[in-house]
Amino acid sequence: MATQLVYMEDFDVLTCTATVVMVGKTDDGRVDVQLDRTCFYPRGGGQDWDEGTIAKTDKTVVLTVSEVRLDEYGAVHHVGSHEVGELLVGDVTLCTVNADRRSINTRLHSAGHVIDMAIDQLGLDWVPGKGGHYPYMSFVEYATEVEPSAADDWRGKIEATANQIIRAGSSNVIRFMPIEDMHTVCRHVPDNIPKNKPARVVMYGEYFGIPCGGTHVRDVHDIGHVTVTKLKSKQGVTKVSYAVVGIN
Ligand SMILES: [Zn+2]
Structure with a gap:
């Protein structure tokens, strides 16, 4: 049941x-x-x-x-x-x-969205893939290839933009909608949205909606400072690893 x-x-x-x-x-x-x-x-x-x-x-x-x-x-x-x-x-x-553990997981997860928002704001059309928002390993992956010589430059730009977004602050709204309607508010709708829970989109401010079932900070300001620790491409996938100061 x-x-x-x-x-x-x-x-x-x-x-x-x-x-x-x-x-x-x-x-x-x-x-x-x-x-x-x-x-x-x-x-x-x-x-x-x-x-x-x-x-x-x-x-x-x-x-x-x-x-x-x-x-x-x-x-x-x-x-x-x-x-x-x-x-x-x-x-x-x-x-x-356990409120402390939930808060850590929520902040890390929300930071993954801010990385997405930063990439979007930088005008990069990188299609999001897998993500992991664990205290021991936080990353988001994109279907794109970045030249090794440009990786550190993008790493720094994404980090700076993510922290600008956090400092500016932005609250979220959630909307439940059929998966087939999500393209009207989301830039990317993955093919593998789980069917075993209600389909939901999370929207921060004027940014694109994100299909997501996780828990989110009320305002991105609550995340704290993000560092982008690594940006590495391999076989058409770019992995952006990050940390939230005070957590990991
Ligand atoms: Zn989410």
Whole structure:
């Protein structure tokens, strides 16, 4: 059964009540809980999963959540271990997401969008591909080839433009729309948009919309300072690696 994804409509919700609909075990013996709704972000789109707790509202049961995954049917699996008692189907619970970890993942993910916005503002028609927004590895890839002699120049320009965009500030709106309509507001619509969650576009200020299911800072100003650490081309793919000062 698909889980209602509370974070899709509001990035700031870090607690919610939910009812347990399934309790199982993972192959490696950890507890796997499904709820009717969740504010936990499951790993996806290059953004890491949330951690936190799911506690029965009378506090007689506490599950520590250490991994969150979305399956092909749209069900979110909260994987972890019981600290107190055991959750049962029908239990009414309070979900609490670790706010610091979420904030780090949100800022890193949003910084990836700002790199995109910077590339667009520089007039580069680089088609975005994969991205990873993890504290140990943050990057965005583009289907383009940059001459090695020009790489450092572009690296510096992208970094400077990204930080200008951050300093200028810009808030976002989210729009749910069918994938086939996304081209009306997005410059690039990837072929591999996941079908197991609501299709959504995130729009910052006057920039193009971005099809994305991740969580985002309310204003790009909240990201902090970005450094573009590396820009490297290989076989038609240019990887732009970045970091956010104070995080990675
Ligand atoms: Zn996003």
